[in-house]
Amino acid sequence: xxxxxxxxxxxxxxxxxxxxxxxxxxxxxxxxxxxxxxxxxxxxxxxxxxxxxxxxxxxxxxxxxxxxxxxxxxxxxxxxxxxxxxxxxxxxxxxxxxxxxxxxxxxxxxxxxxxxxxxxxxxxxxxxxxxxxxxxxxxxxxxxxxxxxxxxxxxxxxxxxxxxxxxxxxxxxxxxxxxxxxxxxxxxxxxxxxxxxxxxxxxxxxxxxxxxxxxxxxxxxxxxxxxxxxxxxxxxxxxxxxxxxxxxxxxxxxxxxxxxxxxxxxxxxxxxxxxxxxxxxxxxxxxxxxxxxxxxxxxxxxxxxxxxxxxxxxxxxxxxxxxxxxxxxxxxxxxxxxxxxxxxxxxxxxxxxxxxxxxxxxxxxxxxxxxxxxxxxxxxxxxxxxxxxxxxxxxxxxxxxxxxxxxxxxxxxxxxxxxxxxxxxxxxxxxxxxxxxxxxxxxxxxxxxxxxxxxxxxxxxxxxxxxxxxxxxxxxxxxxxxxxxxxxxxxxxxxxxxxxxxxxxxxxxxxxxxxxxxxxxxxxxxxxxxxxxxxxxxxxxxxxxxxxxxxxxxxxxxxxxxxxxxxxxxxxxxxxxxxxxxxxxxxxxxxxxxxxxxxxxxxxxxxxxxxxxxxxxxxxxxxxxxxxxxxxxxxxxxxxxxxxxxxxxxxxxxxxxxxxxxxxxxxxxxxxxxxxxxxxxxxxxxxxxxxxxxxxxxxxxxxxx
Amino acid sequence: xxxxxxxxxxxxxxxxxxxxxxxxxxxxxxxxxxxxxxxxxxxxxxxxxxxxxxxxxxxxxxxxxxxxxxxxxxxxxxxxxxxxxxxxxxxxxxxxxxxxxxxxxxxxxxx
Numbered sequence: 001x002x003x004x005x006x007x008x009x010x011x012x013x014x015x016x017x018x019x020x021x022x023x024x025x026x027x028x029x030x031x032x033x034x035x036x037x038x039x040x041x042x043x044x045x046x047x048x049x050x051x052x053x054x055x056x057x058x059x060x061x062x063x064x065x066x067x068x069x070x071x072x073x074x075x076x077x078x079x080x081x082x083x084x085x086x087x088x089x090x091x092x093x094x095x096x097x098x099x100x101x102x103x104x105x106x107x108x109x110x111x112x113x114x115x116x117x118x119x120x121x122x123x124x125x126x127x128x129x130x131x132x133x134x135x136x137x138x139x140x141x142x143x144x145x146x147x148x149x150x151x152x153x154x155x156x157x158x159x160x161x162x163x164x165x166x167x168x169x170x171x172x173x174x175x176x177x178x179x180x181x182x183x184x185x186x187x188x189x190x191x192x193x194x195x196x197x198x199x200x201x202x203x204x205x206x207x208x209x210x211x212x213x214x215x216x217x218x219x220x221x222x223x224x225x226x227x228x229x230x231x232x233x234x235x236x237x238x239x240x241x242x243x244x245x246x247x248x249x250x251x252x253x254x255x256x257x258x259x260x261x262x263x264x265x266x267x268x269x270x271x272x273x274x275x276x277x278x279x280x281x282x283x284x285x286x287x288x289x290x291x292x293x294x295x296x297x298x299x300x301x302x303x304x305x306x307x308x309x310x311x312x313x314x315x316x317x318x319x320x321x322x323x324x325x326x327x328x329x330x331x332x333x334x335x336x337x338x339x340x341x342x343x344x345x346x347x348x349x350x351x352x353x354x355x356x357x358x359x360x361x362x363x364x365x366x367x368x369x370x371x372x373x374x375x376x377x378x379x380x381x382x383x384x385x386x387x388x389x390x391x392x393x394x395x396x397x398x399x400x401x402x403x404x405x406x407x408x409x410x411x412x413x414x415x416x417x418x419x420x421x422x423x424x425x426x427x428x429x430x431x432x433x434x435x436x437x438x439x440x441x442x443x444x445x446x447x448x449x450x451x452x453x454x455x456x457x458x459x460x461x462x463x464x465x466x467x468x469x470x471x472x473x474x475x476x477x478x479x480x481x482x483x484x485x486x487x488x489x490x491x492x493x494x495x496x497x498x499x500x501x502x503x504x505x506x507x508x509x510x511x512x513x514x515x516x517x518x519x520x521x522x523x524x525x526x527x528x529x530x531x532x533x534x535x536x537x538x539x540x541x542x543x544x545x546x547x548x549x550x551x552x553x554x555x556x557x558x559x560x561x562x563x564x565x566x567x568x569x570x571x572x573x574x575x576x577x578x579x580x581x582x583x584x585x586x587x588x589x590x591x592x593x594x595x596x597x598x599x600x601x602x603x604x605x606x607x608x609x610x611x612x613x614x615x616x617x618x619x620x621x622x623x624x625x626x627x628x629x630x631x632x633x634x635x636x637x638x639x640x641x642x643x644x645x646x647x648x649x650x651x652x653x654x655x656x657x658x659x660x661x662x663x664x665x666x667x668x669x670x671x672x673x674x675x676x677x678x679x680x681x682x683x684x685x686x687x688x689x690x691x692x693x694x695x696x697x698x699x700x701x702x703x704x705x
Numbered sequence: 706x707x708x709x710x711x712x713x714x715x716x717x718x719x720x721x722x723x724x725x726x727x728x729x730x731x732x733x734x735x736x737x738x739x740x741x742x743x744x745x746x747x748x749x750x751x752x753x754x755x756x757x758x759x760x761x762x763x764x765x766x767x768x769x770x771x772x773x774x775x776x777x778x779x780x781x782x783x784x785x786x787x788x789x790x791x792x793x794x795x796x797x798x799x800x801x802x803x804x805x806x807x808x809x810x811x812x813x814x815x816x
Contacts, residue, residue: 055729086763087729146769148802187796249796252762261798 008033010081014064021070022077027334028116028240029090029142035081036142038090040114041074041327042298044104045096048076051111053089053139055121055253060111063093089121089139090114094297100287101309103300110291111136113238115331118143118338119256120211120238126170126184126245127229127548130215138211138237138292143256145342152264154346155272156382157202159408159449159525160583163573164274165201166457167530168232168552169209169246177556182248186255186262193269195559199533199566200573203272205349207458208233209259210275211241214548216283221478228478228546232458234351235283235317237292239335263344272346274384275339279323279332280355280391281315289318301327304362312362314355316392323356329370332356337379347384349410354387354395357402364395368402375404386410386452399442403450408525411439411451418455419466419489422514424645424697427615433603436622438523440587447586451524455515456532459485460542463532466490467511468497473540476551484543497540507697509535513568513669513676514643514699520576521641521701523584533569534558564673571677575666575701578680581629581636592625593632597658600628604642608655618646619694623655626704638704644694651693654702663689663702670695706758712738718815719747724756729763739771748779749814755785765793772802784809 010018022037030037052062066076096106117140173188180188212233247255294302304312304320311319339345357368389401389409434441438448493507588601603611604621621642629636642652664683708725719742
């Protein structure tokens with residue numbers, strides 16, 4: 001009988017609560033036979049008290065001090081017996097020095113959340129105005145790890161086969177036109193899995209779903225009076241807990257189960273789940289921010305501070321987590337292991353990841369221990385690790401992020417090059433060729449799988465807006481249009497904003513198709529932004545972080561209105577997934593190493609074999625030899641891609657195929673719907689095999705078989 | 706309304722009738738009935754819930770417990786559930802392992 005094990009009897013009693021010295025590991029609150037084990041670290045505190053609440057109660061039901069004999073090293077550990085664990089919330093009070101110049105912010109009047117809290121109450125329903133007099137806002141709760149995963153496990157899709165869809169959980173289905181039962185939730189997303197499957201993507205990258213506070217820095221727009229919330233959530237309250245407000249069952253405290261159910265069902269449909277994780281800073285802000293957790297537990301350990309005790313601000317949001325402090329490294333590692341093991345997460349995208357490579361004084365490290373540790377961790381061994389390889393402190397490491405054979409990067413240079421090419425800028429063909437080949441100039445040793453190729457992401461214009469606005473239009477953010485990037489490499493196609501001119505609109509549609517076609521025939525890992533497939537607009541707003549409204553939501557009526565675009569995306573994604581020659585793990589060599597008579601990739605201009613690498617060139621074509629697919633291990637069709645970013649039509653002459661083979665038209669973005677793209681296998685034969693005219697600003701893809 | 710849970714077992718069919726509001730304070734009573742049914746090797750567990758007005762996360766947890774305790778060979782039926790009961794079950798993905806019936810259908814349950 002486990003209940004009568006002799007090592008689980010209480011040794012102490014405090015105000016009727018039965019206690020025993022706890023286990024220092026694991027950190028956090030853990031269900032143990034007969035009770036709950038609480039373990040929390042602080043190196044500078046002088047004492048610690050456990051504070052217990054009944055769920056939602058304004059005042060605590062108990063405050064239990066950790067006896068001296070309950071401390072091991074710098075860890076306070078205690079088991080409390082007979083707790084009604086489904087009905088309590090807990091926090092800590094820490095006593096210690098208050099001396100901000102030396103980095104210490106202890107204040108025993110504050111109740112602090114456990115950094116390892118697995119479920120967090122307090123913002124149970126999205127947007128419900130909190131009681132600002134609450135003495136404990138973000139309340140740690142206990143989790144019962146009894147979810148039935150059946151036979152689920154992470155999918156481990158090879159990196160080169162991924163097609164990533166970056167999305168916001170709430171924004172995806174919050175608009176009533178989504179027609180789901182629980183709009184704006186994990187469940188709403190679950191209901192839309194058939195849509196994602198039909199689109200053809202095989203990975204969703206979820207913008208932050210760790211518990212955050214949508215009311216952090218909430219404010220009224222100075223002109224419109226509209227309430228602006230933290231919609232995006234790049235500001236973590238709890239690293240181990242899913243955002244309750246994203247769950248229809250948040251009001252029951254069942255957000256963990258709801259999220260796991262979503263993940264299990266995505267996996268069952270062949271779709272991986274990647275989390276956008278924010279370890280560079282927390283929601284506690286700067287000197288003026290609130291006490292939530294770290295600040296009152298061990299400020300000097302958790303944050304990077306100036307010699308005068310102020311918060312360094314490499315994140316642009318007030319504070320910087322001290323990621324290469326060994327203690328903080330531990331919590332980051334524990335967090336990622338937890339999500340991998342308990343939530344079956346397939347990969348992580350690290351927001352402002354360059355901060356993770358700074359030392360405790362903020363200087364960039366040549367060999368950052370945290371990045372190395374994550375790369376070699378046994379539990380994280382198969383998950384994808386993707387860095388946003390820059391930070392707000394000026395460190396820009398795209399192409400040079402410490403990779404340890406594991407890390408991929410958001411390739412910002414891919415985005416910039418393709419945008420400028422599409423709008424028709426000069427002097428781009430040489431660089432474009434590198435980007436199409438998976439950026440071997442940047443990732444020579446790491447292969448194309450180090451390059452996450454994207455043209456749009458949550459930061460910046462949507463794809464429709466990229467071709468509808470020359471200038472950002474962020475007035476709705478209430479910051480006088482000063483926020484957001486002003487350098488977008490965008491082009492409005494002749495009219496700023498929404499247009500009724502059919503010529504402008506058809507050019508925009510064509511540019512969107514050119515963009516996604518180029519993305520899908522590039523080596524590397526493509527990522528598309530939620531809604532781009534349906535021509536989603538943010539009306540020129542390129543920084544919608546504070547908009548829980550039409551600016552941040554997916555309008556599902558667009559799926560019908562722009563059905564031809566959606567269909568184009570479906571077909572071009574399927575085209576990529578059907579052709580292994582587009583998805584090489586290793587760099588192309590530009591040589592023939594299988595004896596096919598053709599190099600794996602060859603470059604062409606309007607004339608076969610005569611690429612024009614001059615500054616003024618706005619025509620480029622390439623051919624992939626199908627016999628070189630996957631390093632020659634697989635036979636595929638030959639693929640020829642011709643790109644015209646010139647303002648007039650041009651004749652292109654594709655190379656001659658081996659005898660017996662013919663060119664077929666897969667894509668011609670100049671053509672109208674129905675003839676712009678053909679489903680794989682039903683491409684019509686090109687009538688004149690050695691010539692095809694490309695309309696102005698258009699793309700043609702031929703398959704040779 | 707006060708919570709009540711009663712159990713009757715006929716021909717190895719365990720029928721548990723739940724009424725009132727099932728929350729954390731009373732979930733243990735429900736759990737005990739499940740354990741009794743399992744101890745008597747019921748071949749099906751039937752939860753009669755038309756009189757159940759509310760189920761909290763603690764109640765849902767008991768369903769998870771029941772499912773894991775009895776194994777895959779035993780079916781769990783939920784009979785007469787109101788929307789406020791089916792909704793959280795659907796939202797947490799438990800519906801796949803439970804069988805929902807509007808009324809007690811002997812042909813299905815006692816097959």
